[in-house]
Amino acid sequence: MPARTIAPENIQGVLDHVIPHISKHLQAQANGAPSKPFILGLTGLQGSGKSTWTDALVQSLNETHNYNSINLSLDDLYLDHDDLVRVRTENPSNKLLQTRGQPGTHDAELSVAFFQSLGDRKTEILIPSFDKSLFHGEGGRAPIETWRRIPQGTTVDVIVFEGWCVGFQPLDEKDVRLRWDATSQYQIPTKYPTKTLKEHAIEHLLQVNKNLRQYCDLFMGPQHFDFLVHLDTNDLVNVYEWRIQQEHALRQRTSSGMTDDQVVAFVKGYMPAYELYLDQLRRGFFRFDQPYQGQLRVVLNKDRKVVETILSR
Secondary structure: OOOOOOOHHHHHHHHHHHHHHHHHHHHHHHOOOOOOOEEEEEEEOOOOOHHHHHHHHHHHHHHOOOOOEEEEEHHHHEOOHHHHHHHHHHOOOOHHHOOOOOOOOEOHHHHHHHHHHOOOOOOOEEEOOEEOOOHHHOOEEOOHHHOEEEOOOOOOOEEEEEEOOOOOOOOOHHHHHHHHHHOOOOOOOOOOOOOOHHHOOHHHHHHHHHHHHHHHHHHHOHHHOOEEEEEEEOOOHHHHHHHHHHHHHHHHHHOOOOOHHHHHHHHHOOHHHHHHHHHHHHHOOOOOOOOOOEEEEEEEOOOOOEEEEEEOO
């Protein structure tokens, strides 16, 4: 199966909304505002094509619009292997923290240090990298000598920061409890479940919510972004279908990969966060006191075709 590509008109359609914000950002810097790159967040459901969209956006920003642009995945900010082991060992009953992925499995200190480095042209910028193939697939931080480097003195105009929970914001504890209480413990069996909160103890959901709050305070809240693109769908069942399609393609290329049942189990691990945080993200990521930011929701159908784009402001 050939690598999936994004239609150029879809990429340009997104950038038509983003470019005016970039221009204002760079003009403000020319007028004396603090020098820092424009932070374009890209968030999307599992299997929605975040990496492919990110690559296409960066390529267009660089080659068509002449901005010096780079990208970073939230996946590259995972804790190193030993710390991932520590997290799951210290939380043996919390299924959400037994594998990497959830808030609490990323290196907040590394994340903050990276974003702070973007405004310093006097030093080389190192872009963190995580190797998922290390430690028999458990993953570990790639050797620092293999990280991408931005030479000293180079101005980075735009960074595209992508991740599955970029754009998620923590709820008040009472709201987490209300959503958990409202989910029936007895669900009609379904091939692709989208109501999973009761499969987790409320304390475990609150723990991840607390971790998300720390992320948002330090590097992933709306105050840290200039624009957010949200790859979404109107039916969460599509997330299962997308990931199964990706795994089938992987098996065709490499003769290895997860079974369909393993994919379903994998996606279920992310479903609680979708149940808790997607509604808020769809209502709007930025606060009303952030008038210069913008958000675009790109709605995909079962075939990952763009069927609608919704500009929050």
